[in-house]
Amino acid sequence: MKESKLESFQSIYRRACERKGGERVLEAMLQAPLSKAQIEAIPDDRFFSGDDQKKCSSRASCGELLSKSGPTLKPYFSGSTLIKCC
């Protein structure tokens, strides 16, 4: 960080409240992330799927790609954790 005084969170929060129409409105706009336990419980294929959605959002997710491509792709994933992706 450069030599600058970091604005306090409270100050940032107050400004956000003013700009968004009050604390209740602002709080309603916020979303909480998953807990560590929930993250640990995410199956590997969910990560794969999340990545797919980002990568292939222009056309189709890669989960969709795999399902549309038929059974021919599936053998390549057998025997690994990636089988879950298919």
Add this chain to the structure above:
Amino acid sequence: MPDEMLEQKASDKRIVRNYKKVMTVRDNAMMIKDVALERGSFGKFVAGFEKDNITELWAFLKKRGARLGGNTGPYMLRALGIDTFLFSRDVEDYLRKNDIIDGGLTSKKSLSAANAAFAQWHEESGRSLQEISAIVAYSWGTNNQVA
């Protein structure tokens, strides 16, 4: 999945038309598999990152993943519900105008400085990086929704 098959799929107009994007599917799947074999699951690996080093996870995704650099990796994490701040336009503008970062947005120096600022705000407020990121954006600039 052999290259030949990937090429075939990339030209299939019914599904996706970007060869490079299709290629990343295999590469990123391999990354996830490798980490899972090493750590038990990719989720356990991701959960091991704390508020003050979340940009190290970004760096990992950039280095080991395919096309997961820049904002792509962090946005993917956010889409999955993993706690991270984002360099949205408003957040970036705030950080620059307040001299927290300068130069390249994804340089090691900028990532480290931004992460330190968010970790400090987390210490002050007890809030998640995701919430802080949104609050910073809502307090600044044009208030783009994704923050």
